[in-house]
Amino acid sequence: MGTVTALPGAVPVLHAAAGCTGNITWTQNGGSGLQVGGYCGGLSVPSSNVRERDVVFGGAERLREQIASTLEVIAGELYIVLTSCVTDIIGDDTRAVINEFRERGVEIIYAETGGFKGDSYYGYDLVLQSLFRDYANKDSGRVKGRVNLLGVVPFMDVFWRGNLNGLVRLLGKLGLEVNAFFTEADTLEKIREAASAELNIVVSDLYGIETAKQSEELYGTPYITSPLPIGPSATGSFLRQVGSALSIDPVLVEELIEQENRLFYRYLEPLTDCYNDLDLQRYAVVVGDANYSVALARFLADDLGWLPELVACTDQVDESFKPRLADRLSGLESGIRPHLVFESDSSEILGHLNRFRPRNQGQKYYNAFSPAFVVGSSLDRELAVTLGAAHLSVSFPVANRAVLDRGYTGYQGGLRLTEDLLSSIIAGR
Numbered sequence: 001m002g003t004v005t006a007l008p009g010a011v012p013v014l015h016a017a018a019g020c021t022g023n024i025t026w027t028q029n030g031g032s033g034l035q036v037g038g039y040c041g042g043l044s045v046p047s048s049n050v051r052e053r054d055v056v057f058g059g060a061e062r063l064r065e066q067i068a069s070t071l072e073v074i075a076g077e078l079y080i081v082l083t084s085c086v087t088d089i090i091g092d093d094t095r096a097v098i099n100e101f102r103e104r105g106v107e108i109i110y111a112e113t114g115g116f117k118g119d120s121y122y123g124y125d126l127v128l129q130s131l132f133r134d135y136a137n138k139d140s141g142r143v144k145g146r147v148n149l150l151g152v153v154p155f156m157d158v159f160w161r162g163n164l165n166g167l168v169r170l171l172g173k174l175g176l177e178v179n180a181f182f183t184e185a186d187t188l189e190k191i192r193e194a195a196s197a198e199l200n201i202v203v204s205d206l207y208g209i210e211t212a213k214q215s216e217e218l219y220g221t222p223y224i225t226s227p228l229p230i231g232p233s234a235t236g237s238f239l240r241q242v243g244s245a246l247s248i249d250p251v252l253v254e255e256l257i258e259q260e261n262r263l264f265y266r267y268l269e270p271l272t273d274c275y276n277d278l279d280l281q282r283y284a285v286v287v288g289d290a291n292y293s294v295a296l297a298r299f300l301a302d303d304l305g306w307l308p309e310l311v312a313c314t315d316q317v318d319e320s321f322k323p324r325l326a327d328r329l330s331g332l333e334s335g336i337r338p339h340l341v342f343e344s345d346s347s348e349i350l351g352h353l354n355r356f357r358p359r360n361q362g363q364k365y366y367n368a369f370s371p372a373f374v375v376g377s378s379l380d381r382e383l384a385v386t387l388g389a390a391h392l393s394v395s396f397p398v399a400n401r402a403v404l405d406r407g408y409t410g411y412q413g414g415l416r417l418t419e420d421l422l423s424s425i426i427a428g429r
Contacts (some may be wrong), residue, residue, distance in 0.1 A: 001082060002028060002120065003127045005041035006154035006182040007191070009077030012040065014047040015063045015094065016084030017068045021045045030121060031378070031397025032155040037336050041057075047072040050086060052090030060092045065109070067101055078135070080127065081110035088114030099267065109134040118321045119316065121207050124153040128211040131192060132218065137198070140196035141358075147246075148197045148221075149180040150211055151204030151228070158398040161367050162407020162416075166201065170239065171411050173256055174248055199245055203228050203409075206317065206326050213344070226297040227328055230245065231303040231414030232264050238243040256326055267415055268422060270398045271422070280422055283369050283382065284308040286338070287349060288395030293340075294328045301334040303414060304421070308311070308338045309369070310356055312349050314395070317342055346379045369389065373421070390424045 001024055004012035005079035014021055025043055029036040036042050049064040050059040063081070070079065073181040078311040083094055083211065098110045113123045129151065149167060152215075154160045164180045171178045179190050212223035224245050228237035236257045259270040267340035274280065284306050286297045300306040313325060326340050339356045343349055357369050372389035374380050378399040386390035393400055394408070408417045 001045060001123075002032075002041075002084065002155035003124045003153070004080045005038055005045075006160070007078070007080075007188070008182075008184075008186055009188050010075055011070065011076035011079050012045050012299050013079055013081045014045055014084065015059065015066070015087045015092065016050065017086045018046055018047070018049040018051070020084055021047050024273045029155055031399050033158045035155060035158070035403060040074060040076070046074060048087075055086060055090055058090065058092060059087055060094075060097055063087075063094065063097050064100070065093065067097070069099075071106065077107060079106065079108040080130070081108065082113045082123075083110070084128075084319065085114045088116075107135075115201060120156050121153050121315070122414045123162075124156070124207060126425055127212045127311055128208065129174060131181075132215050135192060136195040136219075137192050138195060138219070141282050142198055143177070143193075143196045144198055145246075146177045146179070146193075147173060148194050148215075149178055149203065150200055150208030150223075151202045151208050151225075151291070152180075153181075154182050156289070158396055158401075158403050159394070159407045162405045163405070163409040164366050164414070166407045166409035166413045167229070170235070171201075172261075174239070174243065174246075174253065176242075176246075179355045191262050195221070197221055199223065199242075202226070202240060204374050205294070205328065206315065206321055220243060227298065228291045229410060230295045230408050230417060231299040232261050232411055233302040233333055233412050234295065234298050235260070235414070247264075264411045264415065268418065271418075275422075278426075279371070280425060282306050282371050282390070282425075284372040284373045284375060285310045285312070285349065285353060285373045285380075285387070285389075287312045287314060287346065287374065287380050287383075288351055289313070290321075290325060292395040293332025294325055297329060297338050298332060299414060300375070301332050301338070301416065304418060305334075306373070307336060308325060310349070310353050311338045311340045312343050312346075312352065313340065314344050314346065314377075315342075316344055318343065346383070348378075349380070352381055353387075373425070375421070392420055392424045 003010050048062045054062050062291045094110050101108050106381050109130050111126045114134050143391045152160050164183050202208045215221045226238050229235040231288050297308045300308045312404045341352045372387050374384040374389050374391045377395045378393045407413050
């Protein structure tokens, strides 16, 4: 639902039991830096509100009525029906109902998104797959320099607006036309031409991969995957990878990297004396989803000079994906090799840390894991208190920060993240 709400001019229509919309709004968007609501978002989302009678006799007619009433009272450029656990289990023929309205000229598609199929990140993939399959212009020819940007999940990535805009700016400096789907510059007309992209760029090792594979099967569009680029080290690698995939002149790519590096360190330089004199280097515990856990650890180790000892990925990751994430952390330029664990229960993270850094084993001090910092979500504040560490909420859920357009990708994003991390340490001065 969050993915559809973030699309320009799109209206989600839930085919679900009463209450689903409210539960989603306050549990998901309430953890997205206060980003609740928006046009036809939050509690304004149309819903079929199926009841016991619909479960017994089928809810297709109720969905038909709901779509018709939504078209009457809510203006939208594209309507996307999202199914739920109940309606997927009873087997309503959603496609048949949708086709009735499509035959009348209504711009409407659907995605089968019953919650038992996966989490919100998987729902993001399902919605984008529907766009590529049922909405994209299949007759679009390949357009040189046009790319699709995938892998940043609206709302589940609390900083999605700023992160996408940061990447679009960088790719634009390579002369690329970027379809990011969710920025204020994107339109449904651009999204309809997604099949004409020369390349799909997935800034994730997990999210958006299935969409990229589907696009390759349907339209022959190749794709690359990269960790979410935060700071100069990761961003330089990202730009070189994109340049290589699109056969962009390496000289132009290196000139851009040199220019951006120069600006980054020019802004960072005034802080270096304070960084050293105030001993702002920290041991770190990083807690986050598959995107942030790897990206934050790399930034802390390779760019900020911190020592990330433990990285906890909170996603329920399929076993086949775990080696890929581990490989990302095994080749850090700093030579640091953080311990990576996959743990969806944040209360268990302290136990993992104690296994890797046992306290008081012949050490002079009781707890040598100091000074420390916890980069994670709002749920990890208690861990930070236990460790006597500073804390910054970056990964979902973020309930203790208001987020508008702030982002951490690229060179500028690395500066913003440095500001936020160091400010958290000195906030009580």
